[in-house]
Amino acid sequence: MADALDEGPFFHGTRAELAPGDLLTAGFASNYRPEVTMNHIYFTALPDGAGLAAEVAALNGGQPHVYEVEPLGDYVDDPNVTDKKFPGNPTRSFRSTEPLRIVRELTDWKRLSEQDLQMWRERLAAIREDDSKEIIN
Numbered sequence: 001m002a003d004a005l006d007e008g009p010f011f012h013g014t015r016a017e018l019a020p021g022d023l024l025t026a027g028f029a030s031n032y033r034p035e036v037t038m039n040h041i042y043f044t045a046l047p048d049g050a051g052l053a054a055e056v057a058a059l060n061g062g063q064p065h066v067y068e069v070e071p072l073g074d075y076v077d078d079p080n081v082t083d084k085k086f087p088g089n090p091t092r093s094f095r096s097t098e099p100l101r102i103v104r105e106l107t108d109w110k111r112l113s114e115q116d117l118q119m120w121r122e123r124l125a126a127i128r129e130d131d132s133k134e135i136i137n
Contacts, residue, residue, distance in 0.1 A: 005077060006092055012043045012069045012100055013054030015062030023099040024069065031057045033128060039137050041100055042078060043069055045092035051109035056120055066106040073098025 012024060030036040031053070044050050047066060054064035075096035077089045112120070 005075065005089075005094060006045050008045055008070075009103075010043045010045055010069050010071060010094070010100070011047050011050035011066055011106065012041070013050035013052065013057060013064065013066050015054065015057040015060065015064060017063075017065060018067060018102045018105070020102050020104055022102045023072075024067075024102065025099045026097055031060065032124060034060070036137060040095035040097055042093065042095045043071070043075075043100060044094065047106055047108075048110045049091055049093065050106075051111065054109075055112045055117065056124070059117070059121060059124065064111075066109045068103040068106060069100040070103055071096055071098065071100055 014024070016024075018024070024041050026039055026041045028038055030038050042053070044053075050066045051064070054066050058064040071094075073096055075094045075098070078091075078093035078095045081089075081091050081093050
């Protein structure tokens with residue numbers, strides 16, 4: 001990209017077991033609203049942000065994994081958190097319709113406590129029950 005929004009490195013959190021060279025693509029259910037098929041693949045330049053996403057994904061079953069990824073096409077700020085919830089992009093969160101290539105798995109990311117996991121279970125339940133909590137897809 002000529003005018004990259006962020007130089008990275010970039011990270012993606014998931015429950016999927018992947019290997020270097022594998023591709024992540026859009027078209028899967030949202031971790032926040034499983035009835036929504038996502039048109040984008042999401043990533044961040046913050047390893048702990050990807051760790052949070054991995055933990056949330058694993059609440060639906062499986063083990064959390066955080067991967068360093070390489071975007072293979074253009075990407076934009078994630079409108080679900082940028083300017084909607086936080087001015088600018090302090091979470092350094094992005095999305096793309098193009099694949100992300102797995103570079104490597106991280107093992108030193110911050111895990112959530114059991115108390116934090118319970119808080120996220122409750123937040124997700126509230127999001128799923130509230131139709132106003134729309135995902136910008």
